[in-house]
Amino acid sequence: MRGAMGxxxxxxxxxxxxxxxxxxQMPNLMASSTRPRPRLDPADAIVVLAGxxxxxxxxxxxxxxxxxxxxxxxxxxxxxxxxxxGPPAAGGPAEAAVRSNLARELGVxxxxxxxxxxVWTTRQEAARIWRLLQARGARRIILVTDSQHMPRxxxxxERAGFEVVPSEADDVSRAAxxxxxxxxxxxxxxxxxxxxxxxxxxxxx
Amino acid sequence: MxxxxxxxxxxxxxxxxxxxxxxxPTLVAFTxxxxxxxxxxxxxxxxxxxxxxxxxxxEGVGLTxxxxxxxxxxxxxxxxxxxxxxxxxxxxxxxxxxxxxxLSLLQAxxxxxxxxxxxxPAS
Numbered sequence: 001m002r003g004a005m006g007x008x009x010x011x012x013x014x015x016x017x018x019x020x021x022x023x024x025q026m027p028n029l030m031a032s033s034t035r036p037r038p039r040l041d042p043a044d045a046i047v048v049l050a051g052x053x054x055x056x057x058x059x060x061x062x063x064x065x066x067x068x069x070x071x072x073x074x075x076x077x078x079x080x081x082x083x084x085x086g087p088p089a090a091g092g093p094a095e096a097a098v099r100s101n102l103a104r105e106l107g108v109x110x111x112x113x114x115x116x117x118x119v120w121t122t123r124q125e126a127a128r129i130w131r132l133l134q135a136r137g138a139r140r141i142i143l144v145t146d147s148q149h150m151p152r153x154x155x156x157x158e159r160a161g162f163e164v165v166p167s168e169a170d171d172v173s174r175a176a177x178x179x180x181x182x183x184x185x186x187x188x189x190x191x192x193x194x195x196x197x198x199x200x201x202x203x204x205x
Numbered sequence: 206m207x208x209x210x211x212x213x214x215x216x217x218x219x220x221x222x223x224x225x226x227x228x229x230p231t232l233v234a235f236t237x238x239x240x241x242x243x244x245x246x247x248x249x250x251x252x253x254x255x256x257x258x259x260x261x262x263x264e265g266v267g268l269t270x271x272x273x274x275x276x277x278x279x280x281x282x283x284x285x286x287x288x289x290x291x292x293x294x295x296x297x298x299x300x301x302x303x304x305x306x307x308l309s310l311l312q313a314x315x316x317x318x319x320x321x322x323x324x325x326p327a328s
Contacts, residue, residue: 004264007271011263014270023230087294120293179229191301198297 021186022179030189031148031174041165044138046070046079047129049145049153050086050119051171053095059102062146062171067099069169070144071106078142082108083132085116085125122153123204126160139163146170148192155205261317268313269306276305 020026048070051063059067067084074082082103086095096115103113114132119125133141140163145153147168154164176185199205244250280300287295 007264007267008260009267010270011265011267014266015263023226120296124293177226187303191298194301195297 022183027182027186027189028174028176031185040078041142042077043079043140043142043163043165044136045081045083045114045133045140046073046142046144046167047083047133047157048085048099049122049125049143049149050095051145053086053089053092053098055089055092057089057093057098059095059098060171063095063099065171066144066146066169067102068106069167071103071108073142073144073167074103074108074112075106080112081114081133081136081138082112083114083116083129083141085119085129087117087120122149122156123199126153126156126162129157130160130162134161141165142167144169146172146188147174148188152192152196152199152205156199159205265310265313265317268317269310272312272316273306273309276309277301280305 048066051066052060053063054060063086070082070084073079084096084099084103086099088094088097094115094117096117100113100115104110116125116128116132119128133139139161141157142165143150143154143157143162144167147170150166150168154166157164172181172185172188174185176182196205241252241255244255245252277300281297284295284297284300
């Protein structure tokens with residue numbers, strides 16, 4: 001009997017969390033509260049973090065948006081190098097290679113492009129990109145990722161030794177207005193809270 | 206030099222009208238009312254037992270939440286184990302796959318009905 005009551009209370013909380021996430025401004029407010037203030041500051045390199053790739057070589061929406069954002073910053077002469085990161089999908093091309101092709105097609109010179117493929121976590125990206133850029137004397141970077149991921153990514157890259165200028169490229173808008181988009185935003189927020197907790201417990205932050 | 210970056214447009218589709226935002230909740234409220242009326246008038250179900258049914262539904266949702274957290278936790282532990290033994294190429298995001306939610310619901314429904322039917326002697 002007590003177990004059933006406990007389940008009902010938990011169920012009610014879950015339903016309320018769902019309703020608040022889908023039909024109120026709660027996820028929008030939570031997303032805005034974690035948003036770092038964007039700045040336009042020149043740096044030594046623009047670092048575009050991985051966002052995912054499909055097996056057929058199509059970039060995910062997140063990956064494409066970040067890549068175009070990074071390319072656009074480079075075209076505005078915000079840095080000498082453009083670093084594109086991303087591992088291969090199983091049996092498919094590497095995300096970094098596909099993004100690099102896109103950057104060349106959009107006018108970024110080949111000598112400005114650097115890629116990093118052997119990375120599956122934000123921590124690995126920070127460590128490997130540090131090695132890649134240290135050899136070129138680049139320490140100050142414009143970091144491109146989505147606004148939810150940015151606080152963790154910025155902390156990890158600063159810990160690796162970089163001076164970071166954050167620049168966000170979101171595929172899920174903070175102004176999401178319909179229930180489905182708000183749920184995606186809420187999921188992204190929860191996912192990132194858990195990831196941050198994991199990074200703290202593991203001593204990566 | 207400090208300035209705002211406006212490289213890409215925001216992905217927002219713009220402010221929705223209040224009516225658009227209320228469409229889904231209103232739709233579900235309407236179909237729930239129709240289902241309640243049909244239950245009472247067509248099948249002669251007791252309105253008093255509707256509250257009990259809602260309680261049972263909440264139990265199912267609660268069980269779904271527990272199973273979802275359990276699935277995610279076991280998945281994350283398995284991935285971390287695989288990472289330490291094999292390679293880092295397995296993403297932790299796999300453990301947060303959205304399909305775990307409906308699958309947890311199916312698990313909860315099966316357990317709830319199993320529990321329910323175990324109280325009734327088999328015919």
